Amino acid sequence: MLTEQSAYTNRWRKVSPVAKGFFSLCGTIAAFAAGSPRTALLIALILAAATIRGAGIPPLRYLRVAAPALLFLAASCLSLVFSLDFGGTTGGAALYPAVAEFPRIAQVCCRSLACLTALLFLSLTTPLPDIITLLRHCKLPDTLLDLMVLCYRTLFVLSEAVHETITAQSARLGYASFRLSLRSLGSLLANLTVQVWQRSQALHLAALARNNDGALRFLESSHANASKSISIAAGAGAVMIALAVALP
Amino acid sequence: MSDSILKLEDVCYRYADGTRALDGCSLAIRRGARTAVLGANGAGKTTMFLHLNGILRPTAGQVLCEGTPLDYSRHGMRRLRSRVGMVFQNPDSQLFSASVREDISFGPMNLGLEEAAVRQRVEEALCAVGMADSADKPVHNLSYGQKKRVCIAGVLAMQPEIVVLDEPMAGLDAAMQDELTTILEKLHSGGMTIVVATHDLDFAYGWADESVVMDAGRLLAHGPPAEILRQKEVQSTLGAAPLVEEITRSLSLIGIDLRAKGYLPRSKKELLKAISDYAIQEGKP
Ligand SMILES: Nc1ncnc2c1ncn2[C@@H]1O[C@H](COP(=O)(O)OP(=O)(O)O)[C@@H](O)[C@H]1O
């Protein structure tokens, strides 16, 4: 929900998603082009600064959104740092730090971090409908995108239904004990299944009534000064890649 | 009737589980009129509406559009549905996209219009329902009433001749009901034919030119609300009488006969006006 909120309220909300997508892509390329961990870190910093300073996402919120991914990244890096050795001198299994691999591990971790910030940039500045528009530009299959449109919309409808059911169940002591909780959860699932079915039926009728015959077609959102912002994004992206390539 | 735009002739409909939802309904919808379809829950209003734009097909009887029976082929349905717009009751089960503009564009895009034309229609529809300011909000952050207006805009953008609204007032507070009435009034003065299902007797009494009363799949009465909704039989079926009508009747019991003076108030405003006029005439300002 934090991501969602930021995507709709940030300063760059109205900027063309193509520009933002392009900048994010350039960030990813720069991350891979970076020759050293230091350069990759620099790229990550630039991307984070663009998100926080440029789009005006509050730093604390940025950290909270990034935290789960960062934890995951840290865990994977730690697991790279330590190697398991079987049948060494002691005979048993031993955990030891792979000192020789440290530079490569640092490189991988910093690169991942830079890629992460590039993705965060896109997801925190661009509402999902805009991202779907962007993917449509990239000629992704329509069926997939239609599914995304419907899923995104249904997510909110269903989460509301779940909240309402749980509130109603709690009001009648449905979660007062473990046994009751299990029962309530079961009936929640059953209820939800029926609702999903009914809602899909209703959506189908609504689509028919609005003359639909298969593919979901929508007007693409238009963005003022799209070409200007795309050139700016391309320029900034190119600088980033150049930095990554030029720095040792 | 030559000026009827849609007509049901002895329409019966039976759902797959055997429920007889419509039982010999005959009804003509007059072009340009405001028709209110009244009936308790389960009377068959929604089922009848689904027949009006060909989503359901009668098990017996037929539906006519301008005198010709509906053509249920793909092509025929396309034509019919671009003329008859339908707004369903629950906004959450008819909004497809999380973006207001995108959702409104859905119908016009299905009509195969050019992008510029679609864009213009979307903006016009947004203005018609007073949602131009909220067009950039995601649908899930809108209030119930706003979602309802987006649904109406989605249908208006297809520029139909007839708009059919299923219980549009349900779940709206008094202020939002007034706003919606204003929107409907604007559409009516623009020449649109409007059909509304409701169980709000007072609204139907004040707003409609034609009222249709349904009970258990049957058509009980059809005619001007001032006649139909004053019938004892209709009132006992619906379980109530329009408040304005009851007050007028009660006043006549204590000697204030507004009807005799030629007043036939249909809304609260008209009633108050009639009473104050009456007072002035009687010399009691
Ligand atoms: N999909 C369905 N399957 C079976 N019966 C239905 C279905 N939809 C409605 N009905 C039944 O048809 C009757 C008329 O329903 P409906 O047209 O929804 O009434 P209203 O809109 O006036 O409340 C009701 O008895 C209802 O239970």
Ligand SMILES: [Mg+2]
């Ligand atoms: Mg209904």
